Amino acid sequence: MEKGKGRKIVVGMSGGIDSSISLILLKKNGWNPVGVSLKFGTWENSCNNVRENSCCTDESIKTAQKVCMKYSCKHVTLKVGENFHEKVIKYFTETLKSAKTPNPCIICNRYLKFLELFKYAKKNEIEYVATGHYAKITKSKKLGGLFISKPKDKKKDQTYYLALLPQEWLPNIIFPLSNLTKEEVYQMAVEEDLDFYLKLAQSQDFCFVSEKSLKSFVEKEIGVKKGLIINKQGKTLGKHNGLANYTIGQRKNMGLSGGPYFVVEKNVKTNELVVSTKKSDVLKKEIDLISVLFANGIFEKQAGKKEGIKVKVKIRYQHKPASAVIIKDKNTGGRVLYKLVFVKPQLAVTPGQYAVFHIVNSVVGVGEIK
Incomplete structure (x- = not known):
């Protein structure tokens, strides 16, 4: 990790182990971290088991405050509930209405979490932002520029959820956990007397509505x-x-x-x-993509050629990367669409989800499955 030399850096603090250890690592490497917790909202309904957004409960924010206090770091809580509803929950409901399957986490990272952290950083003349995601920012002369790349801990790889982040943000993002495994993070928590994290269960629900309440959410919000x-x-x-x-x-x-x-x-x-x-009826070898973004113009130009670009693709977070070629579709009536052709047919390709393209370990593009 780059030495901080006393420079300030905004650290997104959920109150979880990953963001807390990220702040500690930055502090130990000479940075002056400012912990920033984002207070989101939840689906406000009596049947929702999630009374507070699981990313930012009052308890987790208090934990973030305690960690910051222990390491003599400033802590700030930003209330972004209105923006969360506008950018994430509204997207979620509109996608469901169109019979597609939403991916709120990838949208939240792009249009809320990182955006709010950078807004705070800019307002306070702070150049860098860090989070506890398992990912790397790497530079490649061969590929041409900076890329979001896979971390040391491939099992915890979160590059899928970061694929929509704009290229211009990458020079100012640091992922302190890029060269650590989850086990090493837990070990560091013990060494720093933060071993209470070992007892905390990790929720698999959406942050704003529990799995048990999801059906009620759908009934209430979209009918x-x-x-x-x-x-x-x-x-x-x-x-x-x-x-x-x-x-x-x-x-x-x-x-x-x-x-x-x-x-x-x-x-x-x-x-x-x-x-x-028939399981074969759920297999697809070709899919159409909309709203495709490439890491740079080199890949966009290559996709426009007859042979396209050979990539590894994830069509959902837990999907094993599959070999494919992405090609610009010429017959779209003026609309820019791309076609993804897999070497082997893939199971359960889901409209509304995102296809993330990798070359070696780096994210080179992303598009929504049509």
Whole structure:
């Protein structure tokens, strides 16, 4: 890690172990960290089990304050609930309405978390921002510029969720955990007398609504229009509880006998959920992408050529990277679309999710699955 030489740096502090250790590492390397906690909102409804946003509960913010106090660092809490609702929850509901599957974390990082941290940094004349994400910023002469790259701990790799960050931000971002494993982070917490972190369970829910409350959230926020479940031949098999409650590739909780059945399509026009007993019907070798962003013009130019660009692609966070070629689609009626052609067909390609392209360990582009 670059030595700080007393320079200030904004550190996004959730109150979790990763952001806390990030602040400590920066302090030990000569930086002057300012811990900044963002106070988001939740879905305000009596049936929501998440009473506070799991990224920033009052308790977790108090923990962040204690860590900052212990290491003689300034701590600030910014209330961004209104922006969170506008940028993240609204995106989430609008995507569900269109029968797509939203990815609020990738949107939140781009349009809220990092944006708010950089706004605070600029206002206070601070040049750098750090977070506890497992990722690296690397420079490559061969690829041409700075890139978000995979960290030492490949199991905790969070580059997928950071793929939308603008190129111009990268020179001013530091990821202190880039060369540490999660186990090493835990060990450091013990050494720093922060071993209470070892007892904290990590939630897998969305930060603003619990998994148990998600169905109620959908019903309340976008309404439920029940419809038919049909097979690919058009035969009616049952009724669904609103297209927003299902995702492509899903094979449980459909109330159908004689399966297993896989969700292969959500038809918004007819309000029908199309299913199949064949796993092969959920496999796709080619997909269309919209809103594609490349790390630089070199890749955009290469994608416009006949041979396209050979990349490794993740179509969701836990997806094993797959070999593919990305090619600019010439027949789009003036709209810039790209086609992703996989070497081997991929399971459960889900509209609304993001495809993130890697060359070696670096993110070179990202696009929304159409």
